[in-house]
C-alpha cells in the first residue's frame with residue numbers, strides 16, 4: 001500500500017508540473033488562431049505572432065482551465081477512493097494481514113484402524129488451506145490395510161511410518177498395557193518428527209478416531225497468539241469432557257474457558273513445551289503423566305463450551321464402556337464461529353481469573369435436590385458446593401458429569417470449579433471460597 005500511496009503522490013506531482021508547463025506555454029507564446037478561428041491549425045506560426053483578439057484568448061484559456069479542472073477533479077476522486085489506505089488505523093490492519101500467517105501442521109496419530117478415513121475426510125473437508133495446515137499422518141503398528149487407506153490420499157497428506165514395531169519390554173503385571181506403551185513411544189517419535197525433523201513450531205494433535213468440526217482450524221488459529229504469549233497456558237484443546245448434549249449451552253458456541261485439566265482429544269502444543277517434555281517423556285500413559293503437577297506446573301489449557309472434536313471409535317485400547325457411557329454423546333459443534341475475528345482477551349490469565357471468581361462466588365448457593373428436581377426458578381447461574389473428594393464424586397455422578405479426578409483435578413475444572421448446564425441452568429460445582437490448590441491424593 002505504501003507503493004500505491006507513492007504512485008499517487010507521483011501522479012499528483014506530474015499533473016502539477018504539467019499544469020505549470022501549460023501555463024508557461026500559454027503565457028510565453030500561445031498558438032495563434034487561424035482564419036477560421038479554430039486554434040492550433042497553423043502550428044508553424046507558434047510563438048511568432050501576437051494577437052489582438054483578447055476576448056477569444058480569455059475564452060480559450062477558460063477552456064483550458066476547465067479541462068484542467070476536470071482532470072484535477074478526476075484525480076481527487078481517485079485519491080478519495082483510496083483514502084482508506086491512508087487512514088492510520090487501517091494501515092495497522094493492513095500490516096497484520098501482510099505478516100505471513102503461521103503454518104499449523106495437523107498430526108494424525110494412526111495405527112490399525114481403517115476408519116482413519118473418516119478422520120481424514122473431515123479434516124480435508126473443513127481445511128481452509130493446504131499450505132497453512134499440512135496434514136501429517138503418523139502411522140504405527142505396520143497395519144497394511146490402514147497404510148493403504150492413508151496412501152490413497154496421495155499428496156494431500158504426508159504419510160510417516162513409525163519404524164520401531166518391536167514389543168516394549170514391560171513388567172509382567174503390565175503385559176495387558178502393552179498398547180499404552182506403544183502409544184507413548186509413537187507419540188514421542190511422531191512429535192520429534194514434527195518439531196525436530198520437519199522444524200515446525202506448533203502442532204495440533206488428532207487421533208485417528210476423531211471427527212473435527214467446521215471451525216476446528218479457525219479455533220486453533222485464533223488461539224495460537226494467546227498460547228504463544230501467555231506462559232500460564234500450555235495447550236489449547238478442542239474437547240469439553242462434559243460436552244454432552246444437555247450439559248452445554250448450545251447458544252454459547254463461541255465461549256471458551258480455561259481449565260487446569262489437560263483434556264487432549266484434539267489439542268495444540270508448541271515446540272517450546274515439547275522441548276521441555278521430550279527428555280522425560282514417559283514409557284506409557286502419557287496423558288495422565290501430562291496431568292501430574294510436575295509436568296503441568298500450574299499451567300492451564302483453553303477448552304470450548306461445545307467440543308470441536310467428536311470421537312467415533314470404540315475399539316482400540318481405551319475402554320468401550322467408557323465410550324458408551326460418555327464419549328459417544330459428546331455434542332460436536334455444527335455452526336462456524338469466526339474465532340479469529342472475535343476478541344479473545346477475556347481469556348488472559350488475570351482478567352479471566354478475576355471475572356471467573358466473581359461470577360462463581362457471587363452465584364447463589366443451591367442444594368443438590370434443588371438442581372436435581374428442577375426447582376431453580378431464576379435463570380442462574382447457581383453454585384453447588386463440595387468440600388471433599390467424596391462429596392465431589394457423589395454430586396458429579398448423580399448429576400451426570402465426569403466424576404474422576406487426575407492428580408486432584410476434576411475434568412474441565414478450573415481452580416476446583418466445574419461449570420456445566422443442568423436442566424437449562426448454569427451450575428458451578430465448586431469448592432468453598434478461598435480455594436488455594438489441588439490435593440493430588442484426590443483421585
Ligand SMILES: *[C@@H]1O[C@H](CO)[C@@H](O)[C@H](O)[C@H]1NC(C)=O
Pocket residue numbers: 164165166167168169185
Ligand atoms: C524400539 O523400542 C523399544 C521399546 O521402546 C526400545 O527398547 C528399542 O531400543 C527401540 N529400538 C530402536 C531400534 O530404536
